[in-house]
Amino acid sequence: QLQLVESGGGLVQAGGSLRVSCVASGRTFTDYAMGWFRQAPGKEREFVAAISWTDGSTDYADSVKGRFTISRDNPKNTVYLQMSDLKPEDTAVYYCTAARMVVPKTPRAVNYWGKGTLVTVSS
Numbered sequence: 001q002l003q004l005v006e007s008g009g010g011l012v013q014a015g016g017s018l019r020v021s022c023v024a025s026g027r028t029f030t031d032y033a034m035g036w037f038r039q040a041p042g043k044e045r046e047f048v049a050a051i052s053w054t055d056g057s058t059d060y061a062d063s064v065k066g067r068f069t070i071s072r073d074n075p076k077n078t079v080y081l082q083m084s085d086l087k088p089e090d091t092a093v094y095y096c097t098a099a100r101m102v103v104p105k106t107p108r109a110v111n112y113w114g115k116g117t118l119v120t121v122s123s
Contacts, residue, residue: 006114
């Protein structure tokens with residue numbers, strides 16, 4: 001099992017920035033592509049960003065492109081999501097995800113989920 005523990009969520013004003021982190025343990029971190037999904041109240045869980053396990057290539061949902069940046073620190077077994085120019089519609093629980101040998105862009109591709117961290121953006 002790969003355990004994923006998120007941190008860094010909180011309350012931020014619109015236009016502000018926030019970084020959420022996810023520490024992985026239990027398996028070889030570099031075998032996994034990592035990603036972030038989010039779920040807003042009353043909405044389905046949606047893909048936010050992902051980073052590959054090989055060359056560090058990244059992918060983003062159109063709604064966050066240019067505002068969010070995903071990165072990983074392999075020696076620290078950690079993946080980050082730096083969020084800038086936050087909007088009220090970014091309010092959601094953010095979930096860290098891991099997928100073995102495939103970039104997790106759909107829930108079905110995800111092998112492991114964290115428990116989530118709440119990000120609230122006030123207007």
